[in-house]
Amino acid sequence: MKPKSHLPFRLNILFFAIFLLFSFLIVQLGIVQILTGEEAQEVLDETENTVTNIPVPRGKLYDRDGNILVDNKSRYAITYTPPKNVQPEKKLEIAQTLSNYIEMEERQITERDMKDYWILTHREEAYARLSKTEKQRMDDEEQYQTVLDRITKYNLESLSEKELEVAAIKRELDEAIELTPHIVKNKGVTKEEYATVAEHINEMPGINVSTDWARTFPQGETFVNFIGGISDHEDGIPRDNVDYYLTRNYNRNERVGESFLEQQYEEFLAGQKEQYRHVTDQNNNVIRSELIQKGKQGKDLVLSVDMELQKKVDQIVKEELEKIIHKPANRHLNKGLVVMMKPKTGEILTMTGIRYHRATEDKPAFFADESYRTVYDAHLPGSAVKGASVLAGFQSGVITKNTVFVDRPIKIASTDTKRSWTDLGPVNYLTALERSSNVFMFFIAMRMGGDYSYVPNDNLNFNTEAFTEMRNYFKQFGLGVETGIDLPYEATGLEGDKETGGLLMDYAIGQYEPFTTLQLAQYVSTIANDGYRVKPHLVNEIRYPGTEEQLGPIYKTIGPEIINKIEMDDEYIQAVQNGFYRVFNGSNGTAAGTFRNLPYVAAGKTGTAEKPLFDEDGNRVANTENLTLVGYAPYDDPEVAFAIVVPQVGRSAGEGINRNIGKRILDAYFQQQENEE
Template sequence: MKRKSQLPFRLNILFFAIFVIFSFLVLQLGVVQILTGGEAQQVLDETENTITNIPVPRGKMYDRDGNLIVDNKSTYAITYTPPKNVQPKDKLDIAQKLSNYIQVDNSDITQRDMKDYWILTRREEAYARLSESEKKRMNDEEQYQSVLDRLTKYNLDHLSKEELQVVAIKRKLDEAMELTPHIVKNKGVTQEEYATVAEHSNEMQGINVTTDWDRKLPQGETFANFIGGITDHEDGILKDNVDYYLTRNYNRNERVGQSFLEQQYEEVLAGQKEQYRHITDKNNNVIRSELIQEGKQGKDLVLSVDMELQKKVDQIVQEELEKIIDKYPYKNQYLNNALVVMMKPKTGEILSMTGIRYHRPENEANYFADESYRTVYDAHLPGSAIKGATVLSGFQSGVITKNTVFNDRPIKIANTETKSSYGTLGPVNYLTALEKSSNVFMFFVAMRMGGDYTYVENQSVDFNPEAFTEMRNYFKQFGLGVETGIDLPYEATGLEGDKESAGLLMDYAIGQYEPFTTLQLAQYVSTIANDGYRIKPHLVNEIRYPGTKDQPGRIYKTIGPEVINKLEMDEEYIQAVQNGFYRVFNGSNGTAAGTFSNLPYVAAGKTGTAEQPIYENGKLIADTENLTLVGYAPYDDPEVSFAVVVPRVGLESGDTINYKIGKRILDAYFENQQNN
């Protein structure tokens, strides 16, 4: 008897096992479909993560004593956050509804804005301007452009006031980026507008009410020039630096610092933006939003400026300007401003920067304006104030020694006008040359640096053009003719002359050829006061974490003194010039001794007068002069240095205004020190 095969039985077992496995899988799929199908479908539908950045309030600014000078103030705001792929008709519908609740400025709407609105609201009438044959041979874009071209001024002039409001609002909505809040109105939003929009916001997708912020200045306009400004939402990030800001997670409509400290310290003041991730489905509907980074208010700045001193200096300059303008109104018709910089020579801390401009409108009362920025951006011929640099150049180049004596009398070089000091001073060495402000001594320094040691009256002199480069290089060591390094976005460096000759080098040596800024002059005299160390001036002392309402937080970063260079000159020469500056203010023949001697403090410095002719259409119309003064105090341990520039003063009508301003601002500084 044959044995039965076992194969069918084994196959049955295999089929049964497969059946059990498939049954289990079907059961599991059923559970997934019934219990978690919705969640699974949502995961499948999620197609994109979008990140948006929400700006935070900017950091505040305080003066060196902790007085608040820049704050934020909250304002009502109406915003629009467009969903993905929103259509023009949807924005039009929102704009029409929103126009019932708010009023916006429509002065910036363009003809193109009005044409787009006209076509959107009168589409059938607009496209009726095209013939059927034109429609057939044109694509959609060409048709639209042709309709735009055929709209007339008549069509646009018949838009109603209400429609222009809609156009203005829609323009704001069109500027918004997907899923990013955009300001529709934040200036002059009334409580009624705020409440009404909030009540009807569910009727307008993406419209919301919130609070925005703006800058306020608790100290008024004092020092406002250097605080700078920020852009409006309408302007957004600076157009010249769009790529720079976009790569740093800025929105196009986000406000940024556009000048001075607000711009220089933008990344510090802007803070850490609040970030949200938006999850969208395949239809671009937002499924959910989640916070991925909390916002942090910008860090605060503690400035080096003393606001109490700044206010006093502003007042002093205005009063002294007013005095001589009232006393000599006709002679001073071209005098319209005075400039002052005060700083600490050892640290570079700017204490005050003042620029008061006098304005004479026709048939109106005279008034004074703060134009302090001119201390950094306007360059003027300094006159004899820079003779300290000239003497040091002569010492270091080896053309003079401390024993060198020149006979101060009129100098006449062939084919040039006679050059002289304000009088014939006789024999002068470097000390008496500084004390009495001898031009002739400086002329001989220039001639010797130019290569001529044998001056003969009415004959030509040797001149090596490299002497200009040499003297300029010495001057640059003081900060004259180069950037001072101040923490501002831009600064002027003066103007380098394009001609070179022996006579012009002599003019350069007495501050009558190339102009410098008031800040450069302050750095120059600070370098002399600081034993030859040129320190970078700065307006910010500390960066701090956000603090309480009126006080900055803990220190994040301290900005200390930074040495730019040390004068490449022997210390004995620097001390010699310091001694000369002492005699200018305190010597028996010092040009400023009548103002500065016998004071509670001992000051040193140098006076200056530069010829400043006024031309109009190439024709000389007036002769004026720049009155300057640089100095520091106390002489033996300098705490403060300063530069004063009063440009275009009428001849013999200045009443030594530069001396008077210099003395009064030093008095104000030491009074402040006593009070503190």
């Protein structure tokens, strides 16, 4: 009898085990389907994570004493956040609905906007203008462009005001980026509009009500030029810097600083944007959104500017212009420029540019704040730069402290006679500065050019390398180069394209190449500061956002930064300082009548530059002068330095306006210091 096999029994056990395993899996799948099926399906449907950035209010600006200069004011806003792949027809529908609830602010609608709108609302009629052959041989883009070209003026004129309003709204919707809120309207949104739109949001997918912010200026127009502007949401980030901003997580329609301090300190003022991650499904529907970075308001700037002093200086310049601007000889006079700064630290205290706009048929005469001209406009400085010329003479070795020249008319062959304002006789460097001798500076220029033996009516022996040498000395003071101020742009003046001995003589008395008022302020600050050229700056501190009552903690302090020490012996610098003292305090000083015997002791240099004016045909129409003044005080321990430029004053019609402004602004500064003590 054969033994009985155990194989069927073992197979039964195996089959039973497999049955139990499958039963367990089926139960588990059922649980997953019933309890977590929806969540699991969402995971399967997820296709993309999109991160969007929500801008925050910009940082505020304060003056050196904590007075607020720029604030943010909240305002109602209507926004649109488009889903992915939204179709033009859907945007048109939303725009049409929204037009029933808001009045769109005025905005120029381009011809292209109107054509796009007309095609969208007259699609069948528009494409009927294409022949069958054209439709066959053209792709979609070519067809659309051809249809655009065939829209007539009559078609566009048929659009009603209501349709143009819808077109304006749709244009805003078209500029929105997927899943990113875009401002449709934020100017003049009324409470009624805000409430009505909020009530009908469910009719307009993506439309929402929100709050936006706008810059306000509690101090009025004072110093607004240097605060700068920010782009509007219609313009967004500047087109010439799109890549720069996009790589820094900016949206295309985001507002950014466009000029001056708003642009220079954009990275601090902009703050930390709020970031959301949006998860979408295969149909581009948002499954969920989550906050991944909380927004932080931009950091605040504390400026070096003294707003109280700034207003006083503005008023002083305006009043001094009013005294003489209506003289017939001053018909070309239209502005006064002033910069005040601390020579040891580079802190800018005031930057004033008051311009007079004469009456026209359409407007009465008025004064305007154009302080940016202190940085952008360059003018011939006249004798104000003679301190640099004397130092160039000392350092180049062509003069010493004992050098004496006889101040008398200088006549070079084939040129006009050159002279000082009067024949001064024998002068050394001190009397040359005190009495403003042109001839002393002419001899410095001739000697630097290689000619030590002046003979009347002879030609000069001139080495053109002297121009480079003289310019290099001037540049050490900041004349003809950037001062380094914390602004996106500053002018450096205009370098002449001719280099002759006669022109170098003109250069040495400030009659050849122009400089900005800021450059002149840095130049005299360098002399006041014993030869150290310090970078001027408008911002003292960057702070974390504070409260309405108190500034926030300091994030960064911007202290003094020395650009260079001029390559001249200290004894020469002290010699020029002595000369500047005598200009303001000596018995024959050109400004002593204004500054001698004051409660404070000041020093500096006056300047007058001839400025002939010509018409378009090159004919001389007027003889004017640029009146300038540079200085600092107190003489022994300088706290403040200044530069003043009053261009295009009529000959002998200035009445010392440069000196009058200089005395009054120093009086204002020291009176304010006394009051604060």
